[in-house]
Amino acid sequence: MASKPHRVHHIAETSPSNSAKKAKKITTTTMKEGFEKYTQYLNEMNDKRERLVKASRDITINSKKVIFQVHRINKHNKDEVLEKAEKDLANVTNQYIARLLKELQGTDFWKLRRAYSPGVQEYIEAATLCKFCTTGTLLTLVEINTNLLPLSDPSHEPFQINVLDYLLGVADLTGELMRLAIGRISDGELEYAEKICQFVRDIYRELTLVVPHMDDNFEMKKKMETMLQSVVKIENACFSVHVRGSEYMPLLGSSEPNFSFLGVTDFEL
Template identity: 60%
Template structure:
């Protein structure tokens, strides 16, 4: 009760002092500069114990926001240059395959050293920030995974694993601190985008007459969709993955339809060739028969 009464007295005294100061300020007894000096003096005499802590929180949030902006810019550069690598890979049908793949690999190394290294340096040594700011750099990581995996498929026909990708990224940072790694969520989302590029590659191969290559791509995408169908339902934050699974199924259907259409076209062409050969054979038989008839008439 005593403490409560003292607290009420202090509060009432503070209210009275402030009211008195307002009256003095309105009457002109205290100038504005004097009021500011008095306020500063009271603040220094009675410092707020929470002010210093909130200033540290404010500084931390400002630094976090600046880091987010730098990650967004770096992720945008990774996305743009990774797309250039994918466009380079799609030139396989027009130019020499070895030359195209070597240039694409060179461009991918440039993306890793010039742009992806900026993301790695920002997040190196702080695992918590990598998850806090994941949305800031996730689009660029997904595009990089897509470019690296489509290049590896064109080279070896195999799927590049997340361990292989992180092994290359580990060469960018300082080994004495905890290094940035591509997390499994961004890797799977990038693999979801991979099937769209493989669908375009398969269609271009069909148009070039490489039916076996298109068939191999179709089998690869089918197996990939079958395996990811087991993983997607149990993923954390799987809304994005569910959308990519729908697009993956559409890509698979397009590859199959285009492959079957090409096969039907080949069969139709073979059928036409067979009919022409059959007609030529019939005409040759008729011509031979007529010659024999004419020769038999002349001999009689």
């Protein structure tokens, strides 16, 4: 009989309510430490995201300079302009893209894609435009990522541009090619404009086979509409030249030495 109070006291010490209180105290401490670590992680990610946005903006600005340089091209300065554009593009790669890659080393860069995607798309647009003007071909995603490998630290996972950013950049390329084609038509280079037209048609046709399988990506489908407008503008411009070409006449005189306006020779001053 004397052992019963002892047993009751022992059971009271090990009751579920006391065990829950001890467990609750340990769990609260652990959760607090985990929350502090998670807060620190979020703060670091936010700081990194801001730096990536800044790096992306720098890439965008300098890639646009490359594009503007290409649009200076004409039949007299093609080699000179393209050489300058390629040097500027190399500077963007070695300086601004390299800075972006350095910032992304050792992180899950897929989670931060939205922070740097606009700059990468603009870079792809500039690189593919230079490639087309130089060789008449499309710069592939494999070629771009291969060129970026030397910029990555071998001890970390190499940064690779994903398919979506590449396709978005190529979609923007067609708008620049439309402007280039219109400029070439105004300079009388109809054959070059027709080459651009066929190239843009091929890109649009290939993307119409890919975009429906991109999980309803709104951004890509919106750019497809803009791309179709670019194709139509180039086709209309080339068609107008073919149909109305015979109606055009020199506005500032003729290079022929015996040319006269309405049969009246030039006056000698």
